[in-house]
Amino acid sequence: MLTNVEHIGIAVRDLAVSNNLFAKLLNVQPYKTETVASEGVVTSFFTVNSGSESPGKSTKIELLEATSPDSPIAKFLEKKGEGIHHIAFEVDDILAEMERLKGEGFTVLNEVPKRGADNKLVCFLHPKGTNGVLIELCQAIKA
Ligand SMILES: CC[C@@H](C(=O)O)C(=O)SCCNC(=O)CCNC(=O)[C@H](O)C(C)(C)COP(=O)(O)OP(=O)(O)OC[C@H]1O[C@@H](n2cnc3c(N)ncnc32)[C@H](O)[C@@H]1OP(=O)(O)O
Numbered sequence: 204m205l206t207n208v209e210h211i212g213i214a215v216r217d218l219a220v221s222n223n224l225f226a227k228l229l230n231v232q233p234y235k236t237e238t239v240a241s242e243g244v245v246t247s248f249f250t251v252n253s254g255s256e257s258p259g260k261s262t263k264i265e266l267l268e269a270t271s272p273d274s275p276i277a278k279f280l281e282k283k284g285e286g287i288h289h290i291a292f293e294v295d296d297i298l299a300e301m302e303r304l305k306g307e308g309f310t311v312l313n314e315v316p317k318r319g320a321d322n323k324l325v326c327f328l329h330p331k332g333t334n335g336v337l338i339e340l341c342q343a344i345k346a
């Protein structure tokens with residue numbers, strides 16, 4: 204089951220500059236910066252509604268800067284410029300959701316869930332099959 208929008212990924216050219224911008228916009232500082240070498244990105248995360256009664260389910264903004272020219276973010280920036288890169292839905296069972304979505308005709312970009320940022324297992328759906336929007340599924344890795 205897709206339970207909530209876990210984060211919105213935004214491709215940026217300069218993480219430091221965009222960190223300042225989003226800190227002003229959201230009135231909070233990023234709660235972590237993390238490099239994910241396998242994706243060729245450095246990310247920072249902001250919580251949008253951390254003051255709410257259910258912060259565990261708050262939506263996050265993930266800023267992504269490319270760390271290599273062959274990163275998906277570098278290619279995206281070259282073609283489309285800065286902007287929304289993907290929407291990530293939290294799932295309770297990523298393998299079950301991948302099977303269900305494949306059965307519905309969606310194209311999964313990685314057959315095996317991979318390690319994402321912020322302690323998550325992730326899988327992407329091809330944007331050509333989702334009205335041009337790259338979709339990420341993510342499941343929290345339990346300790
Ligand atoms: C930090 C880890 C993790 C997390 O924990 O949150 C992340 O969020 S990592 C985020 C970065 N990683 C990924 O995006 C992995 C999944 N993406 C891919 O596998 C590829 O980027 C892709 C979607 C398969 C595209 O790759 P490729 O075909 O090599 O690139 P092209 O540049 O040739 O694009 C082909 C086609 O697709 C369009 N496109 C590409 N990216 C997006 C996008 N984000 N949203 C919408 N459309 C996208 C691109 O414009 C091309 O379209 P056409 O020109 O019309 O053919």
Ligand SMILES: [Co+2]
Nearest residue numbers: 212265291339
């Ligand atoms: Co993401």
